[in-house]
Amino acid sequence: MKINEYDYYNNLATWSFNDIHFTEELFTNWIYEEKIKEHTNEFSKILDLGTADGEKVLKNFPDCAEILGTDFSVEMIKTANQNLINSGRKNITFRVMDNLKINTPDNYFDLVTARHTKIDPTQIYKTLKPGGCLILRGVDKLDCWELKYMFRKGQGYKDLKPISLIDYENILDAGFENVELVPIHIREYYRTKEDLLALLLKMPILMDFSEENENDNLKLDIDMTLLDKYINSHKTKKGILLIRRYYGIIATKSK
Numbered sequence: 001m002k003i004n005e006y007d008y009y010n011n012l013a014t015w016s017f018n019d020i021h022f023t024e025e026l027f028t029n030w031i032y033e034e035k036i037k038e039h040t041n042e043f044s045k046i047l048d049l050g051t052a053d054g055e056k057v058l059k060n061f062p063d064c065a066e067i068l069g070t071d072f073s074v075e076m077i078k079t080a081n082q083n084l085i086n087s088g089r090k091n092i093t094f095r096v097m098d099n100l101k102i103n104t105p106d107n108y109f110d111l112v113t114a115r116h117t118k119i120d121p122t123q124i125y126k127t128l129k130p131g132g133c134l135i136l137r138g139v140d141k142l143d144c145w146e147l148k149y150m151f152r153k154g155q156g157y158k159d160l161k162p163i164s165l166i167d168y169e170n171i172l173d174a175g176f177e178n179v180e181l182v183p184i185h186i187r188e189y190y191r192t193k194e195d196l197l198a199l200l201l202k203m204p205i206l207m208d209f210s211e212e213n214e215n216d217n218l219k220l221d222i223d224m225t226l227l228d229k230y231i232n233s234h235k236t237k238k239g240i241l242l243i244r245r246y247y248g249i250i251a252t253k254s255k
């Protein structure tokens with residue numbers, strides 16, 4: 001199977017995490033949704049980049065003056081608009097836009113959010129109001145590292161610089177102030193092999209997604225012998241352990 005990143009996400013448009021059974025333990029007190037609530041009020045205008053099917057916005061974002069969710073995947077935005085109708089929420093719009101070709105007005109949003117998606121900090125800076133804020137969460141190089149190391153491949157596996165550092169430096173270079181990078185450590189426990197496999201087939205953990213190289217030849221094949229080896233050495237009473245490493249960044253545009 002050879003696909004590019006756009007097709008990869010288009011194919012995921014009607015898929016939901018609810019189908020996978022897992023529990024999680026948080027080791028870091030940095031909760032993305034809480035940070036969004038802390039940085040908004042009823043008058044806020046929010047832009048959510050790479051919003052996918054809108055699920056996170058519709059469930060977790062606070063009521064405020066305006067929320068625009070964008071994604072480059074036409075299929076994702078179709079699903080997001082359907083989910084919006086079903087949710088009955090107000091002041092939310094979804095539309096197609098490439099994060100790397102932001103065409104929203106300059107100096108307009110109080111907050112730009114981006115969770116597990118590509119960003120261009122310079123374009124985000126332009127569309128933020130002076131004093132506006134960027135909150136992002138990303139998947140770091142060391143995410144699921146034991147698994148990726150066993151397979152000798154995966155998201156960010158070959159990157160020399162961790163994605164978190166690339167984002168952090170690009171955000172500083174774009175002119176942001178008070179930039180804070182926080183490592184996020186989470187343990188996930190998958191109920192069965194099928195649950196873990198479903199995750200690996202749907203998320204790009206074992207795909208060569210990279211921040212440094214073009215992703216136009218994504219290939220996914222999973223060596224089941226290696227997967228069984230991983231599962232046998234990571235079985236716990238709580239389920240099959242997968243150690244996640246994310247990062248959060250908060251940054252402000254100067255007033």
Ligand SMILES: C[S@@+](CC[C@H](N)C(=O)[O-])C[C@H]1O[C@@H](n2cnc3c(N)ncnc32)[C@H](O)[C@@H]1O
Pocket residue numbers: 009010049050051052053056070071072073076097098099100114115116117118
């Ligand atoms: C892993 S999903 C994250 C979705 C959502 N933000 C969340 O946290 O659940 C990544 C999303 O970013 C979108 N995406 C990736 N690159 C993009 C780009 N250059 N412009 C716009 N959307 C992009 C994909 O289509 C996909 O919906």
